[in-house]
Amino acid sequence: MQHPAFEEVTYHHHADDATFKKKVRKTTILLSVITIIELAIGLMIYNIHKGESPNELLILMFKGMVCILTLAKAYYIVSIFMHLGDEIRNMIMTIVVPLLLFIWFIAAFIWDGNSYKNLRNKYDPYFKERTMPAKHNKADDKTHEVKPAEKNGKE
Amino acid sequence: MATQATAHQTKWWSGGKSPFNLEYGKLMMWYFLMSDAFTFGAFLISYGSIRFSQNFWPDPNVVFNAFPGAGHANLPLAFVSVMTFILIISSVTMVLAVHAGHKGDKQGVIKWLFWTIVGGAAFLGCQAWEWHHLITGEHAVLVDGKIEMWGQNMSHNPWGPIAEGITHNGHHVRTPGPVAFGGYFFGITGFHGFHVFSGVIINIIMLIMTQKNVFQNRGHYLMIEKAGLYWHFVDLVWVFVFLCFYLI
Numbered sequence: 556m557q558h559p560a561f562e563e564v565t566y567h568h569h570a571d572d573a574t575f576k577k578k579v580r581k582t583t584i585l586l587s588v589i590t591i592i593e594l595a596i597g598l599m600i601y602n603i604h605k606g607e608s609p610n611e612l613l614i615l616m617f618k619g620m621v622c623i624l625t626l627a628k629a630y631y632i633v634s635i636f637m638h639l640g641d642e643i644r645n646m647i648m649t650i651v652v653p654l655l656l657f658i659w660f661i662a663a664f665i666w667d668g669n670s671y672k673n674l675r676n677k678y679d680p681y682f683k684e685r686t687m688p689a690k691h692n693k694a695d696d697k698t699h700e701v702k703p704a705e706k707n708g709k710e
Numbered sequence: 711m712a713t714q715a716t717a718h719q720t721k722w723w724s725g726g727k728s729p730f731n732l733e734y735g736k737l738m739m740w741y742f743l744m745s746d747a748f749t750f751g752a753f754l755i756s757y758g759s760i761r762f763s764q765n766f767w768p769d770p771n772v773v774f775n776a777f778p779g780a781g782h783a784n785l786p787l788a789f790v791s792v793m794t795f796i797l798i799i800s801s802v803t804m805v806l807a808v809h810a811g812h813k814g815d816k817q818g819v820i821k822w823l824f825w826t827i828v829g830g831a832a833f834l835g836c837q838a839w840e841w842h843h844l845i846t847g848e849h850a851v852l853v854d855g856k857i858e859m860w861g862q863n864m865s866h867n868p869w870g871p872i873a874e875g876i877t878h879n880g881h882h883v884r885t886p887g888p889v890a891f892g893g894y895f896f897g898i899t900g901f902h903g904f905h906v907f908s909g910v911i912i913n914i915i916m917l918i919m920t921q922k923n924v925f926q927n928r929g930h931y932l933m934i935e936k937a938g939l940y941w942h943f944v945d946l947v948w949v950f951v952f953l954c955f956y957l958i
Binding site: 561562563564565566575579580583587588590593594596597598600601604618621622628629632636639642643645646649650653656657660662664667668669671672675676681682683686687688695 | 720722726727728729730732733734737740741744747750751752755756758759760761762763764765766768770771786787791794795798800802803804805806809864872888939940942943945946949950952953956957958
């Protein structure tokens with residue numbers, strides 16, 4: 556099916572129907588299963604959050620797992636559905652290598668956001684007081700503060 | 711196997727052929743998608759940066775817990791998983807449309823493109839419902855000692871920390887949350903929704919062109935492949951939006 560419109564293309568990929576169908580079915584199932592696992596982890600995070608004293612480390616671990624699963628999903632979509640895996644190596648590299656910038660991009664900006672938070676908490680007590688979720692030792696103070704408000708709200 | 715052998719023997723850069731073995735338009739579609747990935751990446755990273763600069767960020771399971779027709783039932787992640795599966799399935803039907811195009815099977819292309827368009831439209835409908843639900847919702851928020859009813863929009867965030875010791879009609883009362891949440895959520899899902907919308911329009915145009923035998927007469931269905939790349943990219947971006955806004 557060589558055609559004058561793209562004679563610059565030296566060879567075409569030919570997958571017979573059976574192989575193609577098998578590949579697509581396998582990828583669809585994989586993507587669905589990964590999504591279901593992600594949702595299960597999401598619900599687990601929700602349930603840990605609801606508990607009395609959430610285990611922050613456990614939540615962080617689950618979130619890390621979801622990130623890795625998402626990268627796996629992205630790999631399958633790009634490589635199988637978008638056929639990038641079937642292209643020649645040089646072409647793949649012109650797409651993948653620039654995307655490596657994301658490693659720096661993500662690390663630098665998240666680091667920056669975190670540092671901004673730490674600086675504000677240190678030098679801006681009002682920000683800290685206003686935005687820090689209430690801890691148990693402050694609960695008593697809080698209840699007194701807001702009692703009149705409850706009356707207002709009911710009117 | 712035979713094609714693999716040619717791949718190794720070909721002098722790719724000697725001229726007269728594409729050194730990447732790709733048709734020009736398709737290669738340019740790839741580079742457009744790469745640049746678009748950076749645009750989305752910049753938005754999402756900016757969101758991450760602001761989120762890390764806050765002491766408190768709303769729990770997505772609390773914000774996104776509604777399902778159409780389920781009233782006030784607490785169903786975290788349910789609706790967004792429906793949206794995710796709609797987009798995955800529409801990606802699969804697009805793969806099938808591209809494959810039908812490879813074989814020059816006009817009826818196959820029409821059939822699978824049609825289902826892809828249906829999937830895209832369904833996704834957009836879901837998103838419209840979700841936005842509407844968030845914006846028009848009424849949540850008791852403690853503001854300056856008074857209870858106000860807030861929806862989630864660009865200037866108000868009703869999902870702050872729970873105000874201890876107060877209830878309103880038997881529900882928790884929250885304090886105002888970080889305002890940036892609304893801007894990022896509506897901005898990024900809106901930008902993604904705009905991509906879905908333009909993808910649906912492109913697919914509709916492809917469907918009409920297929921029906922009018924444009925590709926049949928041209929001898930190849932390469933345009934379907936390019937539209938397919940764009941559509942898969944939309945699905946790919948959703949995978950990350952889903953991660954950043956709903957899962958973590």
